[in-house]
Amino acid sequence: MERKIIDRMEKTGQITQEELSALLLCNDDKNMEYLAKRAREMTWRYYGNKIYIRGLIEFTNFCRNDCYYCGIRRSNGNAERYRLSEEDILSAAGLGYRLGFRTFVLQGGEDPWFTDEKICALVSALKSNYPDCAVTLSIGEKKRDSYQAYFDAGADRYLLRHETADEVHYGKLHPPVLSLSDRRQCLYDLKDIGYQTGCGFMVGSPGQTIKTLFKDLMLIKELSPHMVGIGPFIPHRDTPFSQEAPGTIERTLRLLSIIRLIHPRVLLPATTALGTIHPDGRRQGILAGANVVMPNLSPWHVREKYALYNGKVSSGGEAAEGLQALSEELKHIGYQIAVEIGHSKV
Ligand code: 5AD
Numbered sequence: 001m002e003r004k005i006i007d008r009m010e011k012t013g014q015i016t017q018e019e020l021s022a023l024l025l026c027n028d029d030k031n032m033e034y035l036a037k038r039a040r041e042m043t044w045r046y047y048g049n050k051i052y053i054r055g056l057i058e059f060t061n062f063c064r065n066d067c068y069y070c071g072i073r074r075s076n077g078n079a080e081r082y083r084l085s086e087e088d089i090l091s092a093a094g095l096g097y098r099l100g101f102r103t104f105v106l107q108g109g110e111d112p113w114f115t116d117e118k119i120c121a122l123v124s125a126l127k128s129n130y131p132d133c134a135v136t137l138s139i140g141e142k143k144r145d146s147y148q149a150y151f152d153a154g155a156d157r158y159l160l161r162h163e164t165a166d167e168v169h170y171g172k173l174h175p176p177v178l179s180l181s182d183r184r185q186c187l188y189d190l191k192d193i194g195y196q197t198g199c200g201f202m203v204g205s206p207g208q209t210i211k212t213l214f215k216d217l218m219l220i221k222e223l224s225p226h227m228v229g230i231g232p233f234i235p236h237r238d239t240p241f242s243q244e245a246p247g248t249i250e251r252t253l254r255l256l257s258i259i260r261l262i263h264p265r266v267l268l269p270a271t272t273a274l275g276t277i278h279p280d281g282r283r284q285g286i287l288a289g290a291n292v293v294m295p296n297l298s299p300w301h302v303r304e305k306y307a308l309y310n311g312k313v314s315s316g317g318e319a320a321e322g323l324q325a326l327s328e329e330l331k332h333i334g335y336q337i338a339v340e341i342g343h344s345k346v
Helices: 002-012 017-025 029-047 086-099 116-129 144-152 167-173 180-193 210-223 249-262 272-277 281-287 320-332
Strands: 050-053 055-060 103-108 134-138 157-159 196-203 227-232 336-338
Touching: 002 017, 002 029, 002 249, 017 210, 017 249, 029 249, 029 281, 055 086, 086 103, 086 116, 086 320, 103 116, 103 157, 116 134, 116 144, 144 180, 157 227, 167 180, 180 196, 180 210, 196 210, 196 249, 210 249, 227 249, 227 272, 249 272, 249 281, 272 281, 281 320, 320 336
Parallel strands: 050 336, 055 103, 103 134, 134 157, 157 196, 196 227
Antiparallel strands: none
């Protein structure tokens, strides 16, 4: 039964809510291994055995938003706030370049201190120092003109998870000033401007159901993003969701495989959250069809402060400095780290 669904999904790129339900509730390990195998073979078809690396620079943890799940939400008075200087950011990128990174991801909270002018200056500085690199921004919801300005300054890609494609669920995760329709608008603006665009969601966020997950998959089909970031929800002690259960590795892996099969050419990271809930999470993510890892390039003294959730790993294979170890680990399972810029094939 499940195998039939998997084969059909691979052939047509389609899935129904009933089929999603069957795959997520299935207890048969053999069939789930089959799902992962079909997905990783699909990854190989388009990307071979290459794993793309992105150097993540978490440059500010100030945020004007108050998302209920997030450790750097505005009302968390226990968060130690920081901003990296332009000099720090450029030197993190310099370190990354020497280590072999050709994509830098500037990620931060929605911090009004970083005006459009400052962001544009950062992007141009990165692009002029490293013309053979891609710059990805992940700084939240902005006006279309702002997105356009960053793009004109040289930004290539933008990550903005949609978090959930269900209005009611969106309202359970966010304060009323934030809305799914604004979020969707941002994503369509980004794509329209010409960014390689990434959406995504947490697996197991409070209130998530198979129905809301199905909507997430339909949004992916409709938006056709170049990248999709998913990882398990992990509660943070200083948030309203501190007592909620985390998402599971199993469900995250299944969803990675399903996304690979319904949207085959997407760039799919094995995220830090996946590596945080299970020591082997990132490797298993790759074996389930992921093909990107995003090690942390931020200066050591701020890594702990960018705590979206508790226990977030930023050392070992999650650290840019651990690239050699990561490369060995990947070699064991037949993969190699790609040194090129690694654009999406969507
Ligand atoms: N657990 C897992 N992921 C989280 N994020 C924010 N808070 C958490 C959490 N508690 C994710 C969101 C956001 C991305 C940067 O990090 O999906 O878009």
